[in-house]
Amino acid sequence: MKMFTGIGGLDKMLKGGIVQGRNILLSGPCGSGKSTLSMQFLYNGAMKYGEPGLYITLEETKEKFYADMSEFGMDLHEAEKTGRFTLIGGPIAGLRGYMDRVDASIKNLTEEIEEVVKEKKIKRVVIDSVNLLTMLSKDEDERRKALAMISNSLSSLGCTSFFISETKEGSMDLSRYGIEEFVVDGVIVLYLVRQRNKFIPGITVRKMRGTNHDKEIRYYQITNKGVEVYPQETVFTNIR
Ligand SMILES: Nc1ncnc2c1ncn2[C@@H]1O[C@H](COP(=O)(O)OP(=O)(O)OP(=O)(O)O)[C@@H](O)[C@H]1O
Numbered sequence: 085m086k087m088f089t090g091i092g093g094l095d096k097m098l099k100g101g102i103v104q105g106r107n108i109l110l111s112g113p114c115g116s117g118k119s120t121l122s123m124q125f126l127y128n129g130a131m132k133y134g135e136p137g138l139y140i141t142l143e144e145t146k147e148k149f150y151a152d153m154s155e156f157g158m159d160l161h162e163a164e165k166t167g168r169f170t171l172i173g174g175p176i177a178g179l180r181g182y183m184d185r186v187d188a189s190i191k192n193l194t195e196e197i198e199e200v201v202k203e204k205k206i207k208r209v210v211i212d213s214v215n216l217l218t219m220l221s222k223d224e225d226e227r228r229k230a231l232a233m234i235s236n237s238l239s240s241l242g243c244t245s246f247f248i249s250e251t252k253e254g255s256m257d258l259s260r261y262g263i264e265e266f267v268v269d270g271v272i273v274l275y276l277v278r279q280r281n282k283f284i285p286g287i288t289v290r291k292m293r294g295t296n297h298d299k300e301i302r303y304y305q306i307t308n309k310g311v312e313v314y315p316q317e318t319v320f321t322n323i324r
């Protein structure tokens with residue numbers, strides 16, 4: 085079964101959405117729309133398809149995040165009231181304090197997330213960003229294990245999840261640490277390609293196990309409705 089992201093152009097690229105229970109890495113440079121796109125996936129899930137969502141973030145405070153998302157027509161206070169949207173995190177609230185605790189470990193974090201998922205019958209999860217997991221890991225090996233543990237746990241609970249990873253400006257990297265893409269089932273990449281005096285946004289489905297999908301880099305835009313993907317428009321680039 086496939087789950088619509090609710091972003092029309094992206095669902096077209098994915099030939100009907102994301103296979104249920106799969107883990108997707110969403111990577112891109114700063115300001116490319118990673119948080120917005122993944123929040124649209126949760127918001128549409130909650131408000132259009134009746135599927136409860138969980139957003140886990142280390143980076144932003146709840147107030148700022150809700151204000152930013154309201155710019156795109158997403159009322160997260162309202163979504164929260166329906167019981168189909170939950171946010172965990174923010175630098176002060178909870179998570180950061182939790183991460184600083186000596187006994188914080190990937191295992192504990194995974195168990196705490198599992199509890200919320202079961203209690204709220206969560207179907208869609210976003211982790212913004214994978215830094216969250218890497219903070220609890222000493223080296224690459226642990227990082228890979230941490231990502232595998234949490235993604236397997238979410239899959240076995242039937243959740244479809246987005247893991248966000250920030251890439252370097254202008255690079256063709258798929259992820260920050262160069263390991264994330266191997267752990268997940270799918271990779272969606274956002275690019276901002278500089279051409280003269282502007283950055284041209286492009287989105288591509290780099291890998292998606294278990295389904296056919298569009299392989300080209302398509303044009304997208306961030307508008308007051310959030311990320312909009314134009315599945316017919318190719319981005320011509322000369323990046324290496
Ligand atoms: N109302 C709006 N209309 C069009 N574009 C907007 C609007 N509001 C914000 N933006 C754009 O959206 C961008 C923010 O997108 P978002 O936060 O989802 O990106 P991100 O990839 O998560 O960034 P970061 O790496 O900083 O977390 C802003 O930098 C701005 O360019």
Ligand SMILES: [Mg+2]
Binds near residue numbers: 119120212
């Ligand atoms: Mg972000």
